[in-house]
Amino acid sequence: MHAARYRAFLDAWVRRCGAPLIMACLLVWTIPAYGSPSAGPAARSLKAAVLVSRNIRPYLEAMEGFKTGLSEGSGTDIQVIGMENLRPSDKAGLVRRLCGENPDLLVGVGPEAALFIWKEIPDNRIIKLYLMVLNPEKVFGAGKDPCGISLNIPVHVQVNMIQKALPDVRRPGIFYDPRINDDFFRKAVEGASSTGITIVPLNIGSKKDIPSVLEKKWNELDAIWMIPDRTVISESIIHYVIKEAFIRKLPVIGFNRFFYDAGAAMAFVFDYETLGRQCAQEALRAAAGNPCRYMPPVFDVWINPLVVDKLGLKIPDTYDPPIRLGP
Known part of the structure; x- marks a missing residue:
């Protein structure tokens, strides 16, 4: 739509709807809905890779929760990569592959996968999160400030x-x-x-x-x-x-x-699937342009x-x- 026609369209819309309604619409469009992952820019299609440290039930349940939560909040292309049996040569190939594919999100489930992502994938444009990590400061080292969902209840x-x-x-x-x-x-x-x-x-x-x-x-x-x-x-x-x-x-x-x-x-x-969904919410929030954060886990x-x-x-x-x- 050309600029003149667009301005004419807006003027007609304002006369028809009235200023109060226009303000209400703008507020609905611009206020982020935390906890509603489908709102705002994060609803765009996202490409994500989820690295899983070991094939154990808590990690797999958390991974499934993340996949479900992310899919509910956006169109997604999610690939899951198990790391338990990867040889050093396989890991080197995985680094090249991930850097070449340039996903929007990288998620490490468990400390081994999380540390691999932060140490081996240098691209800071990729949003990186960890999940199911106890004492992340001991995993990543002092002074580091990675984001994700820990297993540490304050x-x-x-x-x-x-x-x-x-x-x-x-x-x-x-x-x-x-x-x-x-x-x-x-x-x-x-x-x-x-x-x-x-x-x-x-x-x-x-x-x-x-x-x-x-x-x-x-x-x-x-x-x-x-x-x-x-x-x-x-x-x-x-x-x-x-x-x-x-x-x-x-x-x-x-x-x-x-x-x-x-x-x-x-x-x-902990409900591990719920932790995965919690991580998905934080990922969607970060994909919408918000700072990625460290979050304590949801627990009962x-x-x-x-x-x-x-x-x-x-x-x-x-x-x-x-x-x-x-x-």
Whole structure:
């Protein structure tokens, strides 16, 4: 449409619709709808590559959630690349291929795939996001500021959830290796300082220290809080700690559904497909021209009603999300 005809069209439209309606239309067109991925420029067709570190269920569910969320928000061409069995020569070929295809989005599911994207794909015009990465600052290195969805629930938020979900708990002990999680412990102490909760350190150097540390500390505890820590956590240790705590009528707080199923009174739980959708929303937001951000994960808190009842713990009659009675 030529400029003169376009101006005539606008003048006629304004006379017909009136200025208030015009302003309303402009507002609808220009205000971004966060949480509505199909709105705005992000609805254009996007080309995305999703690299998956390993073929394990949590990563695959997160990948499927990302694909679904991205497809709902735009026309997409999504390719999924498994990295578990790639040889060094395969990885070099993958770098050349991705650089040649120049996708709009690169997503690394799991730490290995995420680190590969940031280290090996130099094109800063490509939007890069990570998904399903615990402690991204340790994966990417200090001073780096990549964007995506981590597996880290802010520590002060966890303390707040414990206070609300299990109000009888006042002296939880945290099992941790100081070489790995000293920062987490310090943040927990800071987060608890205004709540009336005292965090008791259960610091160990190896799994064999656990029985002796517990024996010394049982009288100081009214709960055990287990966090992701490769020195502490194994399936057998989880069962051992939950059993010993149950004998002493103490609740255990864990960080995934395995803890809940094993008899923990409370667990922080992720729906991995939901995390994938959350990452897709952030990707669409970035594709619309907004700064890409680090985002804490969406999570639920499950209370185990059977365990709580057997331990004789008092809990609130109702809970506000994300806290709820588990299945």
